[in-house]
Amino acid sequence: MxxxxxxxxxxxxxxxxxxxxxxxxxxxxxxxxxxxxxxxxxxxxxxxxxxHSNLSKLRKRFGIKGIEAIDAVIFNLLRITKVIDNDSMLIDSTVLLNNIVYPTDIGLIFKAFKKMEQVAKHYHIPFWWDDRELKQLWREYNLNRKKSEIIPLFFETLLIFSSGLRTFEKIVQTLEGSEKDKEKALQLLELLILFQRQNEQKLAGERHIPNRIVSFDEPDARPIKKGKKHPDCEFGSTLQLSFNRQGFMVTTENFIGKPNDKTLWPETARLFEQKMKGAPEYAIGDQGYRSRVNQKIPQGTPNIFLGKSSDVNEEEQGYCRKARSATEGFISVAKNLRGFGLSLYRGIDGDRIWSLLCQIAYNLKKFLQLYNDEKISEESLMKIGLLG
Structure with missing residues (x-):
């Protein structure tokens, strides 16, 4: 059983x-x-x-659709019983960090050798590079952190990696074993080739490299800048969140890299309306979402505030400004207290599952807070079954 x-x-x-x-x-x-x-x-x-290992297996069995179904059941119960109000839509984005070390060009090269070493050991293949020389370079890298000493070390290590990658490509093409193991080796080869191309682009003087690899364990992670002083760059995926004014989290969306906020607003508004079964009275975001198109989305919402007081009537400005400030507070709680600060699952699919599980816990915690503060109506409590 x-x-x-x-x-x-x-x-x-x-x-x-x-x-x-x-x-x-x-x-x-x-x-x-x-x-x-x-x-x-x-x-x-x-x-x-x-x-405890069964939990990991069950996550894979549930998948994204399974966790979404669990979230939908809980959210719909709170919505039908009128615990969640459909008064306002508060939208903002943040970075969902991945569990990786700070990436450096030369550090990633050494990590690439570790990945090739795992394949070699699995298939009992002798190393096709001088391991003693590589360890000596690693030691020098950790002892000498000056830029003038790192640059020649980087070129020397990159030269060894380029030669090792060509040999690895030939080895992968002749591997024998299970289809699953061969598929993993091929995926690693594609990742290493992409990494090598990016190194060549950087040496050619290109500063902005799209889809830049920052981790071989988290290939979907990207460097993302959100305009903060510290840290000025974070490594992970973009997380788009929407709340109502009470603080319940309505939608979560995960994206690779940093898409333009202006393009995210319409789809998030559509998902919010779909989940709440109706358009809100207020739609509130910062100036990053501001555009002529977005000032009319969602349709049927009389007050759409996108960072400027002139967007709404004078009597509505105070409410919108306070709601915008509250959005920052909701995200701060989500990241520091509800698990959204760091994803421990791998890949963009893992980030999606992690976000959904955190959303479930976040909304249940919010319900408990309102329940303890006696801010839920007796009618709602009776419908849920918490009041006779």
């Missing part, structure tokens, strides 16, 4: 709500009676409870 879906969803919520690892959350279920009650785990089931 598999673990009931009711228990699995409860474990995922606790995991995100308390920012725990897979191993820790399973141990917490075994030890904490409150979590056992929340996840509907009986005493008999504790003796044969799941292994």
């Amino acid at each position: 598999g673990t009931p879906i009711r228990t699995i969803v409860g474990i995922f919520i606790v995991l995100k709500f308390r920012l725990l690892s897979d191993r820790t959350v399973v141990n917490q279920v075994k030890e904490n009676r409150y979590i056992q009650y929340f996840c509907n785990v009986s005493d008999e089931d504790l003796f044969t409870f799941m292994h």
Whole structure:
């Protein structure tokens, strides 16, 4: 018998709500009676409870559509019971960081050798480069951080990598084994070739290289600048969020790189209307979303505020400015307290699943805050079943 879906969803919520690892959350279920009650785990089931590795397998089994379905069930319950108001749409974007070290050109070359080394060991192939020489270069790189000493070291290491990559390309074409292993090797080869081309572009003097590789473990991560003083550049994916005025998170969208905010506004507004089943009275964003087209989206919304007080009537300006300030607060809470600060799943699909799980935990936490502050109407509580 598999673990009931009711228990699995409860474990995922606790995991995100308390920012725990897979191993820790399973141990917490075994030890904490409150979590056992929340996840509907009986005493008999504790003796044969799941292994923490099952959670990773279940995420892959659910996929993005499965997690979206779970989020939709929870959100629709809050919407139908009128816990969530459809008064305002607050939109802003931020960076969802990936779990990678700060990338440097020469550091990525050494990382590329590590990736080729893993393939060589898996297929029991002797190294086709001088490993002692490479280790000596790595030692010099870590001891000498001056720019004048790094540049010649970079050229020397790049020369060895170029020769090693040509040999690796020939090796990959003759590999034997499972289709899955060969596919991984081919994907690594494509990534290394792209990385080599980008190095050549940089040596040619190009400063802005599109889709620049910053990690071999996170190939979808990109360098993103959001106009902040520190850090001036972050590495991950773009995260587009929308809230209502209460602070409930309505939509999350993940993008590779940094798309233009002006192009994101219409689709986010459409998703907001679709999820809330209607157009809001206020649509609020910063000047990054400002355009003539966006000032008319969503249709049927009388007050659209995109960073300038002149966008709305004088009596509505105070509300819009406060709502715009509140958006920054909602995002700050999401990033610092609700897990949106760093994605621990790999790839853009992993970032999407991570965002959805964090969104579920965020909205449940917001519901608990309103419930504890007695800001939810008795009618809504009766519909949910929390009031007799």
